[in-house]
Amino acid sequence: MSAPTEGKREGSLEAPTRHPLNWQEADFYDEQDLFAELERVFDICHGCRRCFNLCHAFPTLFDAIDESDTMELDGVPREVYWQVVDHCYLCDMCFATKCPYVPPHEWNIDFPHLMLRAKAVRFRQQGARPRDRLLSATDTVGRLAGIPVVAQMVNLANRLEPVRDLMETAIGVHARAKLPPYQSRTLYRRAGDRQPRAVEPRPAGPTRGKVALFATCYGNYNEPDIGEDLIAVFEHNDIPLRLVGKERCCGMPKLELGDLEAVAEAKAANIPQLLALIEEGWDIVAPVPSCVLMFKQELPLMFPDDADVARVRAHVYDPFEYLMLRHRDGLLKTDFAQPLGTVAYHVACHLRVQNIGLKTRELLELIPDTRVHPIERCSGHDGTYAVKREFHEISMKIGRPVVKRVEQAAADHYGSDCPMAGHQIENGLADGRAPEHPLRLLRLAYGI
Known part of the structure; x- marks a missing residue:
């Protein structure tokens, strides 16, 4: 039976709190205990469904429930649980903006931390596939790919369609995913x-x-x-x-x-x-x-x-x-030499959950004759999610509303605090227009 969408909430006027991750305790890796918690939380999510339009983890769960014989969580096979985990890329937006049951609510829901726990349990039991180890080894890959001749070869290979098709088949990196260039002059x-x-x-x-x-x-x-x-x-x-x-x-x-x-x-x-x-x-x-x-x-x-x-x-x-x-104390220079016109500005998820406000927008709006259109939706990139063969098309679907907003803005510039999100938007636009990081825009405005 699904949990009700309304219930007693202790401290409902209190700000959400985040409990520490007890990853060094033995029961954190207990699979039976993990699945008991997954069942508890998934059942509550099924009864609420506020997060249906965030990442693909929630539609995966809800569709599986709706298509099951019982139309309840007890009709969903456990392999679907792992599909939900795979589609969570820890953006934290469900915790930060959607879930009514985060602590101090008595139901104590922290969906991202539960997904992280599941990922950690699976990693301890199975390790990770070679592709995922490679994509997460940023220091090692960066050092090797940054060797002058190697950098040129890697960047050329990443632009060649036959090579990308081979990469998709061999290691599971989607052929149409935008891969970042490597620089020998780091x-x-x-x-x-x-x-x-x-x-x-x-x-x-x-x-x-x-x-x-x-x-x-x-x-x-x-x-x-x-x-x-x-x-x-x-x-x-x-x-x-x-x-x-x-x-x-x-x-x-x-x-x-x-x-x-x-x-x-x-x-x-x-x-x-x-x-x-x-x-x-x-x-x-x-x-x-x-x-x-x-x-x-x-x-x-x-x-x-x-x-x-x-x-x-x-x-x-x-x-x-x-x-x-520093601007609060009058220490930010406002000697801007060039207006920016209209800027379509994507607010990165990992910036939103820092709870510092839209400081990038506030600063850019200090520039004369500059209009900033903030877009507070996920681009769907997540560092590695968007380049994986099995997730790329879904990531582009998640980012489609952002791309549409950029198109509608008819902006002079577009970009994101997250450079990878900027390139995800570029991939969706497919019109040759490159993103510009807000720091680049600020530098242009200063004329330096």
């Missing part, structure tokens, strides 16, 4: 040894006025121009900036795979490095929302008693969040 090769400008840091609000840039795997190996744009914008605003130095992948690709031990290894490498910079007075900024979220939310939930993780969390910022915090 951000660290371009700017790794640069010295911060000799400008006295000016604190404002919680910001201390000097920044260490966590380049991210994507920002280093795939689109280093984003990092260069960030550097130019921050230096224009008299913010001394350096690169972090010995950084590793934040761990988000491994988290999505359910490889929590690999996430812990990345944390063990990154947190001491970031903490040392913070102790020297630097704030940390990263240009990819998923990486910021990793340090702001995922690692603190995995390691709730780790004081170093908590300290890093307090000093990690999205770049537009950082600039707008």
Whole structure:
């Protein structure tokens, strides 16, 4: 029998809370206990169905129930449960925007964390297929593909239709999925040894006025121009900036795979490095929302008693969040030299769940003669989901409303804080127009 859609809710006026992920406890990996919780939560979801229009996990569950003999969860075979898990890419939007039963509700629903637990159980039992290990090994692949001659060969191969058809057959990477280019001149090769400008840091609000840039795997190996744009914008605003130095992948690709031990290894490498910079007075900024979220939310939930993780969390910022915090104290330069016209701006899911507001839109709207059309829907990319053979077409369907909104805006520019989401939109538009990251747009407006 399905759970009712209405029920007693303790503390219904309280803000949603997130419980720590108890991944280091033995019963976390107990499959019988996992399936009992899956059945409990899926039955409640069946009775509610508010999330039907988010990712494909919910339609998969609801269609299976509706097509079963009983039209209840007890008529759904367990293999469907794993299909639901596969379609969850941990965007967190159901928890953040839709579910009425998140803590402190007595039903205590955290759908993304339940899906993460299922992924972790399966990873511990079965490991991962070679393709998924390859796609999540961002540091290793980036270093190899970033070798000058290798980068040219990889990028050429990714553009050749016969090669892409072979990749789809051999390893399961969809032939029509847009793959990011690899750069031999990575951000660290371009700017790794640069010295911060000799400008006295000016604190404002919680910001201390000097920044260490966590380049991210994507920002280093795939689109280093984003990092260069960030550097130019921050230096224009008299913010001394350096690169972090010995950084590793934040761990988000491994988290999505359910490889929590690999996430812990990345944390063990990154947190001491970031903490040392913070102790020297630097704030940390990263240009990819998923990486910021990793340090702001995922690692603190995995390691709730780790004081170093908590300290890093307090000093990690999205770049537009950082600039707008300084704008409150009059420290953001508004000497814009060029209007942007109309901007179709996709708000990345991993930025929305940070609960910082639409800081990118707020800043771009400071530019004279600039109109920003925010699009708060999922692009369907999720880092690796959109490039997998079995999920690509579904990912494009999820992103279709975003593409339609961009088309309707007839904008002079379009883009997303998440560069991969931007290219997912580009793939849907199929008109040759390339996305422009908001940092690039801001740099254009400054004329620098």
